[in-house]
Amino acid sequence: MRQENEAPVNRAVQGQWNLAVCSRVSTKSMGRERLKRFMENDGSLARACAMDVRLLKKSGAEVVPPDYEIFGETAGTAHGMKIRIVCREPFRPKVSKILREKLSLSKKDFDGLVQNGRIRMENGGDVCRSRLEEETTVLLETVHSQKQKQ
Structure with a gap:
């Protein structure tokens, strides 16, 4: 009672x-x-x-958080591209976590690319703080290595 x-x-x-x-x-x-x-x-x-x-x-x-899988082609950071992330579930992880996992980047490398403007949200939001929406688009600019610049 x-x-x-x-x-x-x-x-x-x-x-x-x-x-x-x-x-x-x-x-x-x-x-x-x-x-x-x-x-x-x-x-x-x-x-x-x-x-x-x-x-x-x-x-x-x-x-x-539930287990999840990331589907799609695995791409490196050497090519400029638009990454469209679609999530049909109400689970909303951080966009940065999904991108770091998919692009095989350390937090330090990822943060450096964000600070240099190489990775950014299409809508202008903060890539490091944004949570995944039903559809999220991220822009990844071409990353030039030292050999390419010479």
């Missing part, structure tokens, strides 16, 4: 628990379409809520 002043605790049962998505919210403020999706147990809405990191942290869940 819970004491009066004791907060409710989410108890995980085989990795599952009830997650309060909306609490004490007027159904009118939610919007007709969103309410309908909740009432019909819309799969995409349930998935979005289940993967909402802010909501999970607020409920006291431990949030661990």
